[in-house]
Amino acid sequence: MFNALVLDRSEGRLQVDVQELVVDDLPDAGPQQVHVEVLYSSVNYKDALAVTGAGKIIRGGYPIVPGIDLVGRVLESKREDLEEGELVIGTGWQLGEVDWGGYTQRAKVDGSKLVRLPKHMTPKEAMVAGTAGFTAMLSVMALEDHDVDPDDGEIVVTGASGGGGSMAITLLDTLDYEVVASSGSEEAHQYLRDRGADRIVHRSAFEDGPERPMESGKWAGAVDAVGGQTLATLLAQLQRHGTVASYGNAAGHELNTSVFPFILRGVNLIGIDSNTCPNKRRQAAWRRMASVLSSDDIQEMTARTVGLDEVPEACEKLLSGDIRGRVVVDLQ
Template sequence: MFSALVLDDTPGEVQAQVRRLHPDDLPEAESEEVHLEVLYSSLNYKDGLAVTGSGQVIRGDYPIVPGIDLVGRVLDTAHDEFEEGDCVIGTGWQLGEVDWGGYSQEARVSGRKLVPLPDGLSPPQAMIAGTAGFTAMLSVMALEEHGVSPGGGEVLVTGASGGAGSIAVALLGALGHEVVASTGSEGAHAYLRSLGATRIVHRRAFEEGPSRPVESGEWAGAIDAVGGDTLATLIAQLKRHGSVASFGNAGGHELRTTVLPFILRGVNLLGIDSNTCPNDRRRTAWNRLTDLLSDAHFDRIHARTIALDDIPAASRALLAGEVQGRILVDVQRDE
């Protein structure tokens, strides 16, 4: 028997409860199944929405185990790439949304949805990063592939005190960029500077949208976790041939802009999809993240460690904006 956080959809309410399960209770994976002892998971904004029933994250059948991230040790495998005892990472591919996810001490996952844990990255560090760190690394890679390099000008990160934003600041800083962090949290300034931000700008400078279709060129590149009018402002303020990597919609999913920044300055809007990112690129991203982030980075980014029982309360705190950094879930810790 093992423990898992299970969501049930009762009339008008999603209920989350830690239950004892048997391995036979786990749904079978769609193909090339890998049976895992899950070591750690993490708490992402999407997880908070799922656990509290605040958003339409769950697209599978109830009951379901949420958790869009996991790192685990292989107990048994039908996938040729892995052997018993290997440590692997699972993020995206509808884990914790359609398929049972990482808030469980055991899991069955298709081997095609897993990548090896890189050498030099511990299981807890993998989940301190989690989807947030993976998304941040994909964003940095996209900027690099479109000519954004250290010394080329300031790179802006919006939503910088959040999980993905703070890791983006750390990655860009480690690469030698001049990093400008945008946040509405006055208490996050010292934290962001410790990660590599050279200056801080309040989020209200961007959230009203641009005053003109093309404004003064400020940014060589940007990583945007907000969307909406903030993203529209960034597009108008990019320098010639600058790029913005976009992965969030906390500020809205609509984008009001014009073609002028694209045809007059040749700027690039780069969409970042961490959910269905191909595995070859996943491996590259995880290996680069391992190389760029030091133990000190992970210590700064790590907010706290919780057990399965703590997830509902921590989810509410995360959605209320009360969390700075990343929450690690030790799924093997029984309280």
């Protein structure tokens, strides 16, 4: 017997309960199935939408165990390169959306969607990072891949007070970049400075879109969680050969821009897909994150650690803005 947080729908109403299950209750994960003892998960914005019913996140039908992140120990494996006892991370690949996710003490996961926990990272630290940290690391790696160096100028991070944004600030600061945080929350200013922001600008500086197709080059690079008019402004304001890593659409999915920044300044717009990121790059990102962040860095990002029965409350608080920092779910 083990415990899991189960979402179900009855007569159109969402039900959220911690239930006792047995291993046979877990859906089969296919020919490369790995049975995992889950040690930790985390609470992300997408999880909060799923657990509260505030967003259409669940696409695999009900009942389902939510939780888009997990880290745990392999109990049994049908995949030759993952052995019993190894520690593995699962993020993305529709975990907690289509497939049963991480809010459970036992999980059956397609082994092709797992990567090994880096040697210098603990299971709990991995879930402090979670999808937010993984996405942020992919974004920073995209800047590096396009030769955006710390001495090139400021890097602006939009949606800075969110999980991905604040993680990006910490990573960039640790790598000696000069970081500008863009946020609409004045209450978040001290938190952003603590994460490593050198200065803060209000999101209104970007959200109305650019006045001209190309404006004065301000930024060597950008990490954008917002999209829409904010992304259009960033493209118009990038310095020559600057790069923006885009992973979100908080302000909308449409992008109204021109070709001028691309053909006259050679700027780069790089999409960050943390959900189906290939495993080779996925593993590289986790290893890089483990090498960049210290245990102290990760500890400072942790808002609180909760048990399985506290997840619904944590989701409500995350959506209402009452939690700043990462929430870890302890499943041991």
